[in-house]
Amino acid sequence: xxxxxxxxxxxxxxxxxxxxxxxxxxxxxxxxxxxxxxxxxxxxxxxxxxxxxxxxxxxxxxxxxxxxxxxxxxxxxxxxxxxxxxxxxxxxxxxxxxxxxxxxxxxxxxxxxxxxxxxxxx
Amino acid sequence: xxxxxxxxxxxxxxxxxxxxxxxxxxxxxxxxxxxxxxxxxxxxxxxxxxxxxxxxxxxxxxxxxxxxxxxxxxxxxxxxxxxxxxxxxxxxxxxxxxxxxxxxxxx
Numbered sequence: 001x002x003x004x005x006x007x008x009x010x011x012x013x014x015x016x017x018x019x020x021x022x023x024x025x026x027x028x029x030x031x032x033x034x035x036x037x038x039x040x041x042x043x044x045x046x047x048x049x050x051x052x053x054x055x056x057x058x059x060x061x062x063x064x065x066x067x068x069x070x071x072x073x074x075x076x077x078x079x080x081x082x083x084x085x086x087x088x089x090x091x092x093x094x095x096x097x098x099x100x101x102x103x104x105x106x107x108x109x110x111x112x113x114x115x116x117x118x119x120x121x122x
Numbered sequence: 123x124x125x126x127x128x129x130x131x132x133x134x135x136x137x138x139x140x141x142x143x144x145x146x147x148x149x150x151x152x153x154x155x156x157x158x159x160x161x162x163x164x165x166x167x168x169x170x171x172x173x174x175x176x177x178x179x180x181x182x183x184x185x186x187x188x189x190x191x192x193x194x195x196x197x198x199x200x201x202x203x204x205x206x207x208x209x210x211x212x213x214x215x216x217x218x219x220x221x222x223x224x225x226x227x228x229x
Contacts, residue, residue, distance in 0.1 A: 049218040060216045063123050106172050107213045108156040112165040
């Protein structure tokens, strides 16, 4: 069974750095074609893709946020870590991690974590 | 970045109605489009991949069509458990981008 679980602080102050961890099981991020993405959702708003890390350690970022984001992985711990610097109240929302499914037949986010709510406030 | 525009942003329909949601890409994305369902308070769930292929376990009342820039998600007969927000997502180019969502409610 494939599962992903996000963890991190529920509350951060403006200008601080957010560090979120996605811990997964049931698949290997070392498998050819696999990747894990981070997606966020402000309250009552749409989904926004943030970043992705691939099986071969290639990394991709949102155009509007790439200067603030860093994604990394620790295959031995089955974890993917996302850091976001200079947090602002507009960054408040639920943060999800999700894995790529369907390789090689298709490319979609087929299993998602439950999400972790992050509030940015002083 | 490829922009994804969904319409309508919300709709209200009766149980048993046929519901259609549109998604338009800002450039040709071939069939590189997925649809997700997000029930209130839950994580998104994959419904359809490659524009028209039903994910395993998804009821057959859901279907997808389109290619190029214009796509459609159809619910053939709306059920109460279909109350959710639906999102399209393109994967033709990085960064991945989602549509703004369509909220489906029961009339």
